[in-house]
Amino acid sequence: MVTLEDVAKQAGVSLATASRVLNGSTRQVGAALRARVEQAADELGYRANIAAQTLARGAGNVIGIVVHDLTDPYFAALADGAMRAAATQGLLVMVGTTHRDPEQEIAYVATLSAQRVRAVLLVGSRVADPQVTGRLRDELARYRAGGGRAACVGQDLLGVDTVAPANRAGAAELARALAGLGHTRFAVLAGPPHLVTAADRCAGFAGALEELGLPAPQIVPGPFDRDGGHEAARRVDPDVTCVFAVNDVMAVGALAAYREAGVRVPEDVSVAGFDDIVTLRDHVPALTTVRLPLKDMGARALELALAEDVAPVVEQVAGEVVLRESVRRLG
Amino acid sequence: MVTLEDVAKQAGVSLATASRVLNGSTRQVGAALRARVEQAADELGYRANIAAQTLARGAGNVIGIVVHDLTDPYFAALADGAMRAAATQGLLVMVGTTHRDPEQEIAYVATLSAQRVRAVLLVGSRVADPQVTGRLRDELARYRAGGGRAACVGQDLLGVDTVAPANRAGAAELARALAGLGHTRFAVLAGPPHLVTAADRCAGFAGALEELGLPAPQIVPGPFDRDGGHEAARRVDPDVTCVFAVNDVMAVGALAAYREAGVRVPEDVSVAGFDDIVTLRDHVPALTTVRLPLKDMGARALELALAEDVAPVVEQVAGEVVLRESVRRLG
DNA sequence: GGCACAATGGAAACCGCTTTCCAAGGGGGA
DNA sequence: TCCCCCTTGGAAAGCGGTTTCCATTGTGCC
Numbered sequence: 001m002v003t004l005e006d007v008a009k010q011a012g013v014s015l016a017t018a019s020r021v022l023n024g025s026t027r028q029v030g031a032a033l034r035a036r037v038e039q040a041a042d043e044l045g046y047r048a049n050i051a052a053q054t055l056a057r058g059a060g061n062v063i064g065i066v067v068h069d070l071t072d073p074y075f076a077a078l079a080d081g082a083m084r085a086a087a088t089q090g091l092l093v094m095v096g097t098t099h100r101d102p103e104q105e106i107a108y109v110a111t112l113s114a115q116r117v118r119a120v121l122l123v124g125s126r127v128a129d130p131q132v133t134g135r136l137r138d139e140l141a142r143y144r145a146g147g148g149r150a151a152c153v154g155q156d157l158l159g160v161d162t163v164a165p166a167n168r169a170g171a172a173e174l175a176r177a178l179a180g181l182g183h184t185r186f187a188v189l190a191g192p193p194h195l196v197t198a199a200d201r202c203a204g205f206a207g208a209l210e211e212l213g214l215p216a217p218q219i220v221p222g223p224f225d226r227d228g229g230h231e232a233a234r235r236v237d238p239d240v241t242c243v244f245a246v247n248d249v250m251a252v253g254a255l256a257a258y259r260e261a262g263v264r265v266p267e268d269v270s271v272a273g274f275d276d277i278v279t280l281r282d283h284v285p286a287l288t289t290v291r292l293p294l295k296d297m298g299a300r301a302l303e304l305a306l307a308e309d310v311a312p313v314v315e316q317v318a319g320e321v322v323l324r325e326s327v328r329r330l331g
Numbered sequence: 332m333v334t335l336e337d338v339a340k341q342a343g344v345s346l347a348t349a350s351r352v353l354n355g356s357t358r359q360v361g362a363a364l365r366a367r368v369e370q371a372a373d374e375l376g377y378r379a380n381i382a383a384q385t386l387a388r389g390a391g392n393v394i395g396i397v398v399h400d401l402t403d404p405y406f407a408a409l410a411d412g413a414m415r416a417a418a419t420q421g422l423l424v425m426v427g428t429t430h431r432d433p434e435q436e437i438a439y440v441a442t443l444s445a446q447r448v449r450a451v452l453l454v455g456s457r458v459a460d461p462q463v464t465g466r467l468r469d470e471l472a473r474y475r476a477g478g479g480r481a482a483c484v485g486q487d488l489l490g491v492d493t494v495a496p497a498n499r500a501g502a503a504e505l506a507r508a509l510a511g512l513g514h515t516r517f518a519v520l521a522g523p524p525h526l527v528t529a530a531d532r533c534a535g536f537a538g539a540l541e542e543l544g545l546p547a548p549q550i551v552p553g554p555f556d557r558d559g560g561h562e563a564a565r566r567v568d569p570d571v572t573c574v575f576a577v578n579d580v581m582a583v584g585a586l587a588a589y590r591e592a593g594v595r596v597p598e599d600v601s602v603a604g605f606d607d608i609v610t611l612r613d614h615v616p617a618l619t620t621v622r623l624p625l626k627d628m629g630a631r632a633l634e635l636a637l638a639e640d641v642a643p644v645v646e647q648v649a650g651e652v653v654l655r656e657s658v659r660r661l662g
Numbered sequence: 663g664g665c666a667c668a669a670t671g672g673a674a675a676c677c678g679c680t681t682t683c684c685a686a687g688g689g690g691g692a
Numbered sequence: 693t694c695c696c697c698c699t700t701g702g703a704a705a706g707c708g709g710t711t712t713c714c715a716t717t718g719t720g721c722c
Contacts, residue, residue, distance in 0.1 A: 001447075001477035003678055014702045019680060027681090030700065045473045050446045051385035052678035055707050060382060062425065062446075070414070071407045071609070080402050083428055092442060094393070095426045097414055111423060114378045115393075116332075142376045146332030226613070252613050259615065278402070282557070282583045284590065284615050334708060345672045350710060358711090361670065383708035386677050 002044045011040035023048055054116060059147075062092040063302065064112035064120040068100045072225065072249055073277040074294065078123050078153055081298025089306070091118065098124075100224070102132045106139050113143035119305035122152040122160075123298070125197030125224075133157055151305035153297055155196045161304035162314045163297045167197055167274075168204030170290040170319030174244065174272060175208035177321050178288075182330030183242040183270065186217035189232040189254060191224040191246045198224055201246040201274055217244070229253030234261070241269060241330060248273035248280060251287055255326070270327035274319070286324035292317060333375045342371035354379055385447060390478075394633065395443035395451040397427045397436055403556065403580055404608040405625065409454050409484055412629025420637070422449065429455075431555070433463045437470055444474035450636035453483040453491075454629070456528030456555075464488055482636035484628055486527045487645045492635035494628045494646050498528055498605075499535030501621040501650030505575065505603060506539035508652050509619075513661030514573040514601060517548035520563040520585060522555040522577045529555055532577040532605055548575070560584030565592070572600060572661060579604035579611060582618055586657070601658035605650070617655035623648060 008018035013033055020027050021037040029037075040046075054060035063086055067075040083093050094117060098104035105122065112120045120143065126133060137158055140150050144160070151161040178186070188205055191198030206217055218240060222232035229250025234257055236243055245251035251273030258265050265271050265285055273280075276291035297317055304313060339349035344364055351358050352368040360368070371377075385391035394417055398406040414424050425448060429435035436453065443451045451474065457464060468489055471481050475491070482492040509517070519536055522529030537548055549571060553563035560581025565588055567574055576582035582604030589596050596602050596616055604611075607622035628648055635644060 005678075015679080016681080016702060016704095017700090020701095023679075025680085028700070033701080045476075047441065047445045047473070047477075049386070049678050051382045051391060052707090053680075054382035055380070055386050055709085056678075056680040058680095058707070070401070071404065071411045073402065073404075076402045076407055080428070083401070083426070087428075092446070093426055095414070095424055097411065097418075110378065115381045115423070142378070146378075256613050279610060282587050283613060336708075346709080347672060347674095347711080348670090350708095351671095354709080356710085359670070364671080380708050383677090384710080386679090387708075387710040389677070389710095 001049070002046050003049070004046070007037065007040045007044055007046045010044060011036040013037060022046070023053065059118060060116055061090060062094055062115070062117050063305070064094045064096065064108070064115070064117040066096045066098060066105055066108045066112070066120065066122050066124075068098050068124040069225070070095065070097050073279050074247065074249065074275050075123060077278060077294035078298040078301075081295030082121055082123070082302045083298075084295070085299035085302040102127050102129070102136070106132070106136050109136065109139045109143060113139070113146070113148060116146075117148070119149040119151065119302070121298075121301050121305060122150070122154070122158065123301070124154055125195045126155045126157045128194040128196055128199065149305045151301045153301045155200075156312075156314045157196070159312055161301070161307075161309065161312050163301045163304065163317060164314055165197075165292050165297070165317045166319055167200035168207070170274065170292075170321070171201040171204030171244070171246075172208035173319070174274070174288075174290050174321050175205045176212065177323060178242050178244070178270070178272060178327060179209065179212050179214060181242075181270070181327060184214050185237075185240045185242070186214075187236040187240040187243045188217045188219050189229050189236075189243060189245040189250050190219045190221050191228065191250065193221055195224055198246045205244055222250075225249055226253040230257045233257035236269075242327065243269060243271050245271065245273050248275045248277045248287065248289055251289070251326075252280075252283060255283065255285075255287070266326055266328035272327055276322060285326045288324045288327045289322055290319035291322050292319050332380070333377050334380070335377070338368065338371045338375055338377045341375060342367040344368060353377065354384065390449060391447055392421060393423045393425055393446065393448045394636070395425045395427065395439070395446065395448040397429060397439045397443070397451065397453050397455075399429050399431045399455040400556070401426065401428050404610050405578065405580065405606050406454060408609060408625035409629040409632075412626030413452055413454070413633045414629075415626070416630035416633040433458050433460070433467070437463070437467050440467065440470045440474060444470070444477070444479060447477075448479070450480040450482065450633070452629075452632050452636060453481070453485070453489065454632070455485055456526045457486045457488045459525040459527055459530065480636045482632045484632045486531075487643075488527070490643055492632070492638075492640065492643050492645070494632045494635065494648060496528075496623050496628070496648045497650055498531035499538070501605065501623075501652070502532040502535030502575070502577075503539035504650070505605070505619075505621050505652050506536045507543065508654060509573050509575070509601065509603060509658060510540065510543050510545060512573075512601070512658060515545050516568075516571045516573070517545075518567040518571040518574045519548045519550050520560050520567075520574060520576040520581050521550045521552050522559065522581065524552055526555055529577045536575055553581075556580055557584040557587075561588045564588035567600075573658065574600060574602050576602065576604050579606040579608045579618065579620055582620070582657075583611075583614060586614065586616075586618070597657055597659035603658055607653060616657045619655045619658045620653055621650035622653050623650050
């Protein structure tokens with residue numbers, strides 16, 4: 001590959017001058033030389049070696065994003081938001097998918113840290129295991145000690161800037177809205193108990209029901225994805241009139257399960273989700289959910305990560321209950 | 332950040348030895364020193380600086396993948412397939428989204444090339460503009476001249492390894508299948524005319540109809556995304572009995588448009604798509620489509636890119652027509 | 663016991679670029 | 693006209709690793 005030295009030689013200038021012309025610098029270079037360098041670079045098809053630049057400058061122009069599952073619209077939206085924000089700053093994005101394995105998440109932080117990325121974004125729920133979280137914290141701390149920046153979308157458990165959706169509050173508000181429709185027998189497709197997001201939403205929902213003096217909902221655990229919702233829906237008690245899936249993809253799975261079983265939604269059972277992923281608009285019946293501004297959250301997380309803050313800032317993001325056809329008024 | 336030199340000092344060995352212990356080498360290091368180095372690295376929390384490694388080794392462990400839109404399930408599936416394949420090889424992935432701007436695609440190739448990524452994957456349709464394609468080819472050629480590898484999912488227009496879905500053949504077969512159901516008046520939600528994938532599918536479909544002696548379909552151009560399908564569906568002539576959207580997300584948009592307009596699918600109009608994106612299973616009515624093994628294609632493209640081939644290899648991928656409820660037999 | 667050779671450790675060159683530090687040239691003010 | 697300061701170009705020292713090339717030591721064999 002053609003190097004800066006080749007360009008400098010061809011232009012008959014020093015390495016320093018070539019560097020100043022081509023790769024940005026505070027220093028001025030005379031018009032004549034500048035033109036010669038640019039022409040030489042063009043003729044030779046020079047492309048700066050970013051690895052070398054990164055090494056010399058001590059900081060690169062790439063950021064890392066770690067998500068659980070890129071094919072899940074929730075993560076896709078978050079990642080897209082972050083990537084758009086990154087693009088406006090001239091940053092490249094390295095994406096890692098953990099496929100929901102917390103160990104993978106730690107490994108990615110280590111790898112991204114080794115890459116000396118400018119910032120890493122951890123997108124997605126934490127797990128309840130303090131041991132795992134501890135190791136992740138350690139890895140992050142080491143990375144940040146070396147000047148790295150980090151932010152997280154999810155729970156404020158890592159000691160870094162965090163965009164934290166109000167999972168409990170959102171779920172509670174949803175519960176009140178559904179109860180307001182006359183429902184009393186609920187089930188929660190609760191996801192995995194150790195997933196903090198899932199647990200929070202479940203707890204928020206159940207807590208609100210309790211405050212209203214309603215019976216405790218049936219808790220149906222399962223995976224946090226579409227198939228998890230599909231499968232969990234089939235374990236719901238027959239007397240339940242309203243099912244809350246702790247995220248939209250699970251709710252979509254549940255809708256499918258009901259459709260297959262010939263159970264009508266919302267006539268026979270009401271269904272609600274959480275997140276308001278964009279693809280919901282194409283599902284029938286339209287799904288009641290709690291809207292989260294996913295793209296903005298992703299973008300915001302990147303901003304936070306890049307900002308020069310002293311102490312980690314935690315930003316709460318409220319969810320907004322959106323009632324749609326998948327729930328009906330009872331009685 | 333702690334450097335290899337710190338580790339070497341702490342362990343009381345040379346830089347060379349430390350490097351050999353920690354970052355892999357053909358050379359053996361005695362057990363005693365090896366242990367000392369490992370302990371030192373562990374105590375200090377050493378993480379190799381990949382930028383430096385990349386520079387010294389002349390090749391990094393990152394691949395680049397450029398997609399049009401990561402929130403589109405089609406690209407998400409392809410990217411996920413490629414990322415899984417990359418992970419098994421210990422490669423990291425840098426993702427760029429062009430948001431369907433061909434210039435962005437060229438820019439990303441330049442940037443990734445500057446990053447000295449091991450390989451770049453261009454995922455998604457080419458555009459018909461020979462000028463743009465030419466510039467992209469140039470950029471790719473330069474990258475490959477420097478030892479970079481490249482592959483493409485889409486049309487074989489770039490002179491690189493290509494995984495090429497059989498768009499024309501798939502669409503043609505779909506047309507025959509639909510005609511076999513008794514339809515004669517077709518419309519094609521054709522996407523943008525300059526998008527080769529869209530144009531090929533459209534041409535394949537229309538060509539098959541012509542061979543069957545059926546009237547030419549109504550061609551309705553528009554954007555290649557869900558909203559494009561939604562909008563295009565409303566411009567379809569009333570006498571059309573069967574609508575082919577050149578990709579699934581457009582078909583999903585069309586289904587939504589019909590639902591909103593009170594047009595029943597398939598009773599009033601049949602609808603078919605292309606790709607068989609995984610999310611289809613949750614739409615009603617279930618969409619007839621042409622199945623493409625998206626994840627495999629992504630993985631395969633990565634393999635091709637990494638393989639040591641002399642001449643670019645082009646691999647055709649056949650599509651399989653999948654008839655589902657969204658189409659009905661006529662008469 | 664002596665020698666060739668394999669195994670192992672270290673010094674130093676190098677990867678490609680940035681940036682400090684100098685040197686030299688040029689312009690403006692006194 | 694002289695001096696000082698501001699510009700501009702270049703030499704060279706890193707950035708943090710890898711790897712070649714030696715030097716040294718230990719081993720097997722005659």
